[in-house]
Amino acid sequence: METIQTDLNRALMLDGNAAAGILAEIFSVEMTTSLAECAHCGCQGEMGTLLAFTQAPGLVLRCRDCENIVMRIAQAPGVTYLDMQGMAFLRMERALV
């Protein structure tokens, strides 16, 4: 019978979908289907595919391929900090007027 290595830290990891609420708060639109390119390795994917670390003083989203940080969000009283150094670009659809 195989033994399973349970890494609790990894087990807490979620998909970018888990960040849908906070992303919608910041960007005012649904973001999980927006395309993002990782500045580190060039991998492109919808934000929903990013690895989400939500158990922390802030939210950290990492590239599915290289696991480098793509975006960080922290919320202090009255302000939101957003770090997108790890994102080469973000593609958001505009609503047709």
Place this chain on the structure above:
Amino acid sequence: MKPSLEWQIATVKAIKPENARVKTFTLALPHWSEHRPGQHYDVRLVAPDGYQAQRSYSIASEPERSGEIDLTVELLEDGEVSSYMHEVLTVGDQIEVRGPIGGYFVWEATMGGPLLLVAGGSGVAPLMSMLRHRAAAGSRIPARLLYSSRTPGHVIYADELERLQNAGDGLEIFHTFTRQAPEGWAGYARRIDNQMLSEVSAPLGKLALTYVCGPTLLVEAVANELVQIGMAPNLIRTERFGPTGDIV
């Protein structure tokens, strides 16, 4: 139409035990908006001293049922929100929610198929929304659900799943049990692996729209196995639920 991302106060209409540790809460929403199967709602609790706890729960009901949503919630051992919902909340109580949220992990009949759904434990909830919607929309898109549970007592929606399968509209359901199978069981009785996924997915082909939901470690293992057996990686969508004890 932009869905409202404001908090609203829902009223508990019904509470249904699904098994020993899982209950479905039907919430009536004053500002209900049609969701897409697979989306979730955020639930927020506030204590008198201002302390807050917030969790996300997948919508288990179909969008065709307007004005209300079903949230299927598993009681977690140290769960702040789940223990409140299981032990304190009663019919008639109010609870703050926000949603529907999420655009990545959704399936609608208009997206086509075939459809492959893989669930571990309470991860079946958003997939149930997809299957209920599929039935309500009269869709005949070939669909298969592979559902992993520890024991028969852990299965959620057991009767309804059987009814949906018996409708004969192209849905087939495969259960696997990882701790204890039913008496005389001839089906799968082990953790999901490549062999099982190959057999279940075979008639659907390599280009099936695939959704995997459950504890993080199970979802990771299954997603890797799906790629190994040749399923198109860009058609596989995952929703990790975080840890729940150990792998189902």
Place this chain on the structure above:
Amino acid sequence: MAEKFISRGFFGKRRQAEAADRLPPGQYITPGFPVLSAGPTPRIDLSQWTFTIEGLVRQPAQWSWEEFLQLPAQSSVVDIHCVTKWSKLDTRWEGVSVDTLFEHVGIDPRAKFVTAFCHGGYSTNLPLEDIINGQATVAYKYDGQPLAPEHGGPARLLVPHLYFWKSAKWIQGLRLMEADKAGFWESLGYHNRGDPWQEQRYWSD
């Protein structure tokens, strides 16, 4: 102005009453030991593990795991406070005092700040005066057992008088500097010092 909705019968799992005088403002006691992380657990091979002290020191130093375990160790029982509001009282640790480590290098008088740098890319900064004089250790045992990877093992920094994000997990070394340099969370709005008794959670506090 509308009153905030209060959930009937909800008090949270965290209770303050038992140890009110030991809890900094805004903190709640937690029964477990929550795992908070900004990334996957780094996999560190003990045969490759080193601890380094560099920067404004007279003589930089580096220890291998075996060498580190030879250093005089000490036990401590301390309360820890996370900026996400949970606290844990009477936690037991074992490790090497930072003062012991600094004896090997000699601190340059220009040094005023310290950056702890870690496997996986995490870093945190704090004033030098908060890491000396018995206030900090590099810990490798928790509750009598080797420190688990999800809690920062093989070794983490332990600075219990500051918010626990300063007790950097998977620590690789300390760098002594003249100017303060914001670490991982500090560069995203969190406080450069982080004293829980003054509720220094954010940059504006």
